[in-house]
Amino acid sequence: MTRYLVRRTLLAIPLVLGIATLLFFVxxxxxxxxxxxxxxxxxxxxxxxxxxxxxxLDQPLPVRYVKWLTALVQGDLGYSYSYNxxxxxxxxxxxxxxxxxxxxxxAVAFVVGVLIGIVQAVRQYSLxxxxxxxxxxxxxxxxxFWLALMMILVFAxxxxxxxxxxxxxxxxxxxxxxxxxxxxxxxxxxxxRYMVLPVTSLALVLAAGIARYTRGSMLEVVRQxxxxxxxxxxxxxxxxxxxxxxxxxxxxxxxxxxLYLPVLFSGTVFIEYVFGWPGMGKTIVxxxxxxxxxxxxxxxxxxxxxxxxxxxxADVLYAVVDPRIRYE
Amino acid sequence: MxxxxxxxxxxxxxxxxxxxxxYADGGAAAMGVETFCADVAPAVDAFVTxxxxxxxxxxxxxxxxxxxxxxxxxxxxxxxxxxxSNYSASQNQQFVNLMPLIRYDASIQPQPYLxxxxxxxxxxxxxxxxxxxxxxxxxxxxxxxxxxxxxFTYKVVTDPETAYPNAAFWDHYVGGAAGVEVIDSFxxxxxLTPHADYMDPWTSVSIMPRHLLEGVPVSQLKQHxxxxxxxxxxxxxxxxxxxxxxxWTFKANPAFPTGLGGxxxxxxxxxxxxxxxxxxxxxxxxxxxxxxxxxxADQVPEIIRSEALDLLHSVFRSYTLVAWNARRPQxxxxxxxxxxxxxxxxxxxxxxxxxxxxxVANSGVPPFHWAYDPTLVDSLRYDPAEARRLLEEAGxxxxxxxxxxxxxxxxxxxxTIKYNQGNRYRQDIAEIMQAQLDQIxxxxxxxxxxxxxxxxxxxxxERDFDATVFSWVTEFKLDxxxxxxxxxxxxxxxxxxxxxxQMDRLLDTLQLVVDRxxxxxxxxxxxxxxxQEQPYTxxxxxxxxxxxxxxxxxxxxxxxxxxxNIKDWWIPKEERRAAQRAAAR
Numbered sequence: 001m002t003r004y005l006v007r008r009t010l011l012a013i014p015l016v017l018g019i020a021t022l023l024f025f026v027x028x029x030x031x032x033x034x035x036x037x038x039x040x041x042x043x044x045x046x047x048x049x050x051x052x053x054x055x056x057l058d059q060p061l062p063v064r065y066v067k068w069l070t071a072l073v074q075g076d077l078g079y080s081y082s083y084n085x086x087x088x089x090x091x092x093x094x095x096x097x098x099x100x101x102x103x104x105x106x107a108v109a110f111v112v113g114v115l116i117g118i119v120q121a122v123r124q125y126s127l128x129x130x131x132x133x134x135x136x137x138x139x140x141x142x143x144x145f146w147l148a149l150m151m152i153l154v155f156a157x158x159x160x161x162x163x164x165x166x167x168x169x170x171x172x173x174x175x176x177x178x179x180x181x182x183x184x185x186x187x188x189x190x191x192x193r194y195m196v197l198p199v200t201s202l203a204l205v206l207a208a209g210i211a212r213y214t215r216g217s218m219l220e221v222v223r224q225x226x227x228x229x230x231x232x233x234x235x236x237x238x239x240x241x242x243x244x245x246x247x248x249x250x251x252x253x254x255x256x257x258x259l260y261l262p263v264l265f266s267g268t269v270f271i272e273y274v275f276g277w278p279g280m281g282k283t284i285v286x287x288x289x290x291x292x293x294x295x296x297x298x299x300x301x302x303x304x305x306x307x308x309x310x311x312x313x314a315d316v317l318y319a320v321v322d323p324r325i326r327y328e
Numbered sequence: 329m330x331x332x333x334x335x336x337x338x339x340x341x342x343x344x345x346x347x348x349x350x351y352a353d354g355g356a357a358a359m360g361v362e363t364f365c366a367d368v369a370p371a372v373d374a375f376v377t378x379x380x381x382x383x384x385x386x387x388x389x390x391x392x393x394x395x396x397x398x399x400x401x402x403x404x405x406x407x408x409x410x411x412x413s414n415y416s417a418s419q420n421q422q423f424v425n426l427m428p429l430i431r432y433d434a435s436i437q438p439q440p441y442l443x444x445x446x447x448x449x450x451x452x453x454x455x456x457x458x459x460x461x462x463x464x465x466x467x468x469x470x471x472x473x474x475x476x477x478x479x480f481t482y483k484v485v486t487d488p489e490t491a492y493p494n495a496a497f498w499d500h501y502v503g504g505a506a507g508v509e510v511i512d513s514f515x516x517x518x519x520l521t522p523h524a525d526y527m528d529p530w531t532s533v534s535i536m537p538r539h540l541l542e543g544v545p546v547s548q549l550k551q552h553x554x555x556x557x558x559x560x561x562x563x564x565x566x567x568x569x570x571x572x573x574x575x576w577t578f579k580a581n582p583a584f585p586t587g588l589g590g591x592x593x594x595x596x597x598x599x600x601x602x603x604x605x606x607x608x609x610x611x612x613x614x615x616x617x618x619x620x621x622x623x624x625a626d627q628v629p630e631i632i633r634s635e636a637l638d639l640l641h642s643v644f645r646s647y648t649l650v651a652w653n654a655r656r657p658q659x660x661x662x663x664x665x666x667x668x669x670x671x672x673x674x675x676x677x678x679x680x681x682x683x684x685x686x687x688v689a690n691s692g693v694p695p696f697h698w699a700y701d702p703t704l705v706d707s708l709r710y711d712p713a714e715a716r717r718l719l720e721e722a723g724x725x726x727x728x729x730x731x732x733x734x735x736x737x738x739x740x741x742x743x744t745i746k747y748n749q750g751n752r753y754r755q756d757i758a759e760i761m762q763a764q765l766d767q768i769x770x771x772x773x774x775x776x777x778x779x780x781x782x783x784x785x786x787x788x789x790e791r792d793f794d795a796t797v798f799s800w801v802t803e804f805k806l807d808x809x810x811x812x813x814x815x816x817x818x819x820x821x822x823x824x825x826x827x828x829x830q831m832d833r834l835l836d837t838l839q840l841v842v843d844r845x846x847x848x849x850x851x852x853x854x855x856x857x858x859x860q861e862q863p864y865t866x867x868x869x870x871x872x873x874x875x876x877x878x879x880x881x882x883x884x885x886x887x888x889x890x891x892x893n894i895k896d897w898w899i900p901k902e903e904r905r906a907a908q909r910a911a912a913r
Contacts, residue, residue, distance in 0.1 A: 030780070030781070031780065031781045031784035031785065031788075032780035032781055032783055032784035033784075036780070036783045036784055036787060036788075036820070038413040038493055039413070039783065039821075040413050040493045040494065040821075041496075041800055041807075041808075041810050041811055041821045043413070043493055043495070043820060043821065044495050044496075044810065044819055044820075045818065045819055045820060046488065046495075047488075047491050047492070047493065047495050048491075048820060050488060050489060050490075050491040050547075051491040051550075053547070054489075054491055054547040054548070054550065079551055082404050083404070083556060083572055084404075084405065084406060084408065084411065084550060084551050084552075084555045084556045085551075085553065085556050085557060085572075090572055093571065093572055094572060094573070149606060149607075152606075152607060152610050153610070156610055156614050156616075157610050157613060157614060160614050161613060161614065168614070170611075170614070170616045171607050171610040171611045171614060171616060172602045172604075172607045172608075172610075172611055172616070173574070173575075173600065173602075173611075173616070174574065176905075177394050177396050177575075177577075177596070177598045177600075177905070178394060178905055178906060181906075273603050273604050274604045274606075274607055275604075275607065276574075276600070276601065276602035276603060276604065276607055276611075278571065278572060278573035278574040278601070282573060282603065283572075283573065286573075289778065289779055289780055290780070291780050
């Protein structure tokens with residue numbers, strides 16, 4: 001297993017570097033550069049030229065590429081033009097937000113999705129199964145930004161201003177402004193309150209998809225001979241489903257996890273925008289529009305690493321749920 | 329075997345490095361970030377704590393509370409004035425964290441601020457200004473602000489290597505060390521050649537701390553950690569924390585001079601970034617934020633309906649325009665450009681788009697400005713018949729009956745209007761123009777573009793555009809040199825590329841006339857000439873709209889900006905967040 005992991009990791013190096021190289025040239029060939037976005041009628045040509053020189057943008061592209069690559073190999077992701085701080089530091093400030101949001105959403109989505117999937121498979125064609133299918137499809141086909149806006153409307157605006165509910169949630173942000181003045185317990189409650197809406201918006205859509213997968217895969221497994229054998233030897237239904245059937249049914253779901261992990265790091269742009277959640281998705285989109293090359297490159301390298309790590313985790317989990325799978 | 333192992337180890341190192349695990353060092357160490365911030369933070373804490381003890385707050389009915397101001401964008405340059413090209417960032421420098429030498433009062437007259445007085449050697453032909461600084465202004469780390477800070481700031485902003493964005497401020501000042509002289513610790517003199525509104529730059533140039541930034545190569549000042557990580561200002565609010573894309577937190581400066589009103593009423597001021605405007609409105613309605621800067625006009629009814637909120641609105645210094653690329657043959661004739669303006673119902677656009685919160689513009693001179701000519705307000709009003717006549721006169725006639733005019737060579741009168749995505753006002757303008765100009769036989773294609781690409785195309789050497797929808801924010805010192813003077817035709821923002829000798833003469837003269845009374849007729853002539861020449865079709869000055877929670881008292885927002893008197897904002901004790909939180913329990 002260790003050898004396998006090392007081999008996979010080593011194979012990932014050229015992949016990550018290749019992606020980064022491709023991105024470097026693509027973003028640098030896009031029209032415009034960071035100085036052109038500092039719009040001021042008196043931004044004269046000579047000021048722009050000086051600013052480009054200060055940024056090192058006056059050097060030829062291949063020279064900049066070699067410099068960037070040399071720095072990257074030394075762990076230096078460069079300096080952001082629009083945030084005026086080192087990219088590594090910026091990512092260190094932003095990444096925890098994303099990990100918190102996507103980690104929580106992923107956990108909720110998988111727990112809820114798998115549970116619903118099991119219930120549906122066990123009670124196939126029952127009224128409950130059909131109702132859950134309907135609900136799952138409803139959320140699955142909903143655009144996440146629309147769902148997010150509706151959540152804000154219902155659980156923030158209407159809950160507080162119209163229906164006067166005892167509990168409502170803040171529409172945006174990661175913590176209240178007087179967070180620093182709160183006690184530890186209140187701080188935890190505060191953070192959770194701010195997470196509820198974005199995590200739910202993100203998790204609902206994912207859970208719906210996971211439930212569909214789990215249901216399908218469970219239905220296939222419960223018809224297998226070994227499940228029948230388990231039932232025949234008199235095991236309680238709970239053990240049959242959770243121990244014998246579920247473990248095998250989870251294999252395709254784990255593939256899903258491998259695919260979702262990187263998407264969650266990069267693909268939460270809408271949720272981040274709507275909930276004003278300062279995360280990686282919004283950072284990279286803003287950096288592209290600001291032509292902040294170092295930030296684009298830095299975040300892309302991180303994403304590429306996430307994809308590799310996500311797939312690696314999925315592969316390891318295969319072996320965990322299915323003892324027949326061995327990596328040499 | 330050894331080689332394999334070594335390569336595995338090396339490979340792992342590369343992956344770990346490339347995956348960014350090693351966040352703490354890298355570029356940060358190279359820039360001295362850690363030492364800079366680690367050095368200044370304890371000094372600021374110590375000074376502020378000491379001053380808080382020395383000057384305790386007595387009137388708790390007014391002093392205290394936190395105000396949250398939110399907007400769709402971050403403050404990209406932070407509190408680093410040397411890099412400042414962003415409106416909100418500049419405002420926060422001027423009124424929150426730093427101090428310019430002077431400030432405007434509501435009637436746009438210069439008033440003392442960091443400088444308690446100043447002398448101009450000759451009011452009709454000024455060649456030096458001598459500023460006398462206050463002696464009771466301290467940087468937030470306890471060092472006194474003095475004339476050396478002013479001289480340092482002046483030398484940096486006039487140094488070409490700094491790439492200071494507002495280069496036009498210094499066109500008629502003597503740059504560098506030759507232009508500034510420290511007379512004594514609190515007196516400083518700058519040199520200039522006589523020109524119009526020469527005091528104006530001093531209202532927006534925030535003075536920067538010499539003791540912290542001298543010695544940093546000027547070309548690297550923009551990237552110095554001072555700006556976004558540990559600014560040390562001297563203004564009414566002390567920097568506490570910056571979370572990128574999320575918030576800036578400031579607290580009251582207990583050492584702010586009593587002569588300038590002393591400590592601000594608010595304990596803390598938080599600037600939040602919320603990129604989605606629907607969320608912003610909900611945040612305001614649910615009192616998660618106190619001030620929503622720049623709501624869309626269509627959100628105004630919701631704000632007005634709410635009992636807890638007020639809408640502040642006033643005409644601002646920005647204007648929206650369509651720039652015509654006169655380098656294009658079909659747009660080279662001023663009569664054609666004038667016909668375009670006459671063919672568009674701008675008053676209707678102000679009513680429909682801005683719900684009346686705006687004024688039709690005919691030049692870049694804002695309606696409240698002393699140089700504004702109110703008699704021209706109704707010029708070039710919607711008149712399709714006159715537009716058609718002008719086009720006929722210029723030789724554009726529909727010769728083949730397809731509804732689009734052609735010239736004698738059969739070239740149709742058609743062009744594209746570029747606008748950036750994500751700006752609904754600009755999209756609507758382009759689409760309304762398409763519909764209305766079609767009525768006078770002109771074919772217009774609106775074309776949406778990614779912002780960076782559009783800027784590259786309209787400001788690059790190629791000038792790859794026919795027309796573009798755009799906006800400018802002007803200073804109080806008006807200066808269209810870089811937009812319309814023929815000697816600046818290759819500058820990035822000389823969109824129109826028109827050449828007009830009279831315009832050149834006026835622009836040259838207007839910059840130099842010191843006496844306003846003598847300048848007014850020239851400004852009138854200039855505004856008349858713009859109506860003739862139409863390098864732009866000026867659309868409107870939109871009113872600046874701000875949604876604000878009524879619990880925040882004492883707020884003034886006008887053409888000077890939104891933060892102009894933030895020092896005097898206050899929240900009654902029982903309406904503060906902490907009080908509400910306690911009451912909810």
